[in-house]
Amino acid sequence: MKVIAISGYHNSGKTTLIEKVVKELRKRGLRVGYIKHDPKGHGITDREGSDTDRLRGLADKRCLISPAETTIWESTPADLRKFIEERFGDCDVVLMEGFKNIEGIPKVAVGDVTVKDLVLRVRGDEDFAIVVELIERMEENL
């Protein structure tokens, strides 16, 4: 599996870049995972008052099984690499969004941002083809 993070400041165009990269990787027949970092906890992933929301804080783990998709809520893992191996092991490529300060994961920086383990700096989504090329050429790292 190849794991790479796309990091940059807020509104730098990370998600748009990732959308284009994912589309291209999928076209090439690869199975792609996406992991978004929400360090401030602003993400809302359930409808207030829904049954699964009512069990938040009560059950240790929750799940909603819908026809098109299944959603699982669980404790945030202490060991992110182990989590990726276990949960995304069936993916060829995992794109992480954010995670500027994580160590040991190669990074694509979008715009003028300081990141650890930098392998490529791009301007924005106009450079998506270069990112796809980088991913194609990189070795499996997890």
Added chain:
Amino acid sequence: MKVIAISGYHNSGKTTLIEKVVKELRKRGLRVGYIKHDPKGHGITDREGSDTDRLRGLADKRCLISPAETTIWESTPADLRKFIEERFGDCDVVLMEGFKNIEGIPKVAVGDVTVKDLVLRVRGDEDFAIVVELIERMEENL
């Protein structure tokens, strides 16, 4: 692991019953999972236009890592028992809500509903202690 479904018609009080049962099981030191069936796909588990929502239909699997909780979206499993084993294997008890027609999972019926593999019929959440007792006494079934 003990797996049991709480089934009943809409508004029969399944979730309130489950809330009380989960609280009591947790008090007893058990690790509890909750799986809600959404056969009509009415569940909404992301905020429209959020980054993870933008990747819906593009990435094969998505995840949001927040400080308090991690949310994973993936394809709905073809084999539910295997899914429960793999994803809820760290739970002592798994309470399923709905799943009236699933075979091979013992059921608690709430109110006047026909279910397969019935083991207990209750009126509603006022009977939560009986459900807890049943779960305590049942054998591991997965």
